[in-house]
Amino acid sequence: xxxxxxxEYALRSLINLGIAAEVGRSLVQVSELxxxxxxxxxxxxxxxxxxxxxGLVESMRGKFGGYRLAKPAGKITIGQxxxxxxxxxxxxxxxxxxxxxxxxxxxxxxxxxxxxMLDVRNAIAGILDRYTLADVVEVTLRKLRRDNVPLPFSxxxxxxxxxxxxxxxxxxxxxxxxxxxxxxxxxxxxxHQLLGDYTI
Numbered sequence: 001x002x003x004x005x006x007x008e009y010a011l012r013s014l015i016n017l018g019i020a021a022e023v024g025r026s027l028v029q030v031s032e033l034x035x036x037x038x039x040x041x042x043x044x045x046x047x048x049x050x051x052x053x054x055g056l057v058e059s060m061r062g063k064f065g066g067y068r069l070a071k072p073a074g075k076i077t078i079g080q081x082x083x084x085x086x087x088x089x090x091x092x093x094x095x096x097x098x099x100x101x102x103x104x105x106x107x108x109x110x111x112x113x114x115x116x117m118l119d120v121r122n123a124i125a126g127i128l129d130r131y132t133l134a135d136v137v138e139v140t141l142r143k144l145r146r147d148n149v150p151l152p153f154s155x156x157x158x159x160x161x162x163x164x165x166x167x168x169x170x171x172x173x174x175x176x177x178x179x180x181x182x183x184x185x186x187x188x189x190x191x192h193q194l195l196g197d198y199t200i
Contacts, residue, residue, distance in 0.1 A: 007085040010047050012037045014081060016152060017057065018073040018137035023154040027066035036152055047085070054084050073137055079128035089128065090121040097125075 003011075013033050020028045030048055034041040048067055051057045058070040069076070082089065083098065093101030094108060095118040105111040144151055 003082065004086050006043075006047055007082055009037070009039050009044055010051060010085045011078065011081055012039070013044065013047065014051070014056065014069070014076065014133055015136055015140060017067060017069050018133050019141060019151065020153040021069060021073065022137060022141060023151050025153040027060055027064070027068050028153060029066040032153070033067070050085065051081075056081070056084075069133075073134035074132050076133040077129050078131050078133065078136065079125060081133075082128055089124050090117065092117045095121045097121075 016033055016036055017028060030045055031041060033039070033048075034044045048057060048059070052059060052067075052070075055070055056076060057067045059065065059067050079089065088096040088099040090096035090099075092103060092114070093099065094103040094105070094111075094114050102108070103111075103114070105114065108114055141151065
């Protein structure tokens with residue numbers, strides 16, 4: 001499974017809406033979401049519309065309008081969002097629970113590849129369906145607070161002279177390519193933050 005850009009942007013935006021709710025912001029404009037994550041506004045508007053149609057976010061129109069979560073973050077699983085935007089989690093159709101497709105194998109019941117891919121699907125679904133948007137928001141906020149980073153969408157972040165200045169997305173991507181990719185160590189994942197040491 002590879003998360004599409006659309007899926008990535010949807011999840012990043014939902015996490016930001018969850019953070020906004022936690023810091024007392026009732027509505028966030030699409031332009032603010034796009035700016036905070038350096039995302040293309042027009043593409044994000046389409047994604048937010050899909051999330052709205054699925055009942056995950058709601059919007060208010062007008063000058064002071066914007067988006068907010070339509071239900072508590074604890075009721076939105078990451079797997080639900082990924083399936084909505086990117087479709088089934090299964091790496092091959094014959095192991096999908098939501099979009100089964102017969103494969104070309106003549107003996108599906110005894111196919112070693114199918115058995116292996118079923119384990120892959122189960123591992124992915126087990127993680128994505130176990131954790132909610134609230135879990136990810138909690139870990140994100142904990143890490144921001146630990147590192148003394150102003151919380152996004154909070155009054156302190158708006159007033160802080162040390163708030164990081166965001167570059168336009170095009171320039172940020174260019175700089176990131178030249179700087180190399182920052183590696184995460186295994187202790188920085190959501191699972192480790194919530195559960196400590198774990199095995200799949």
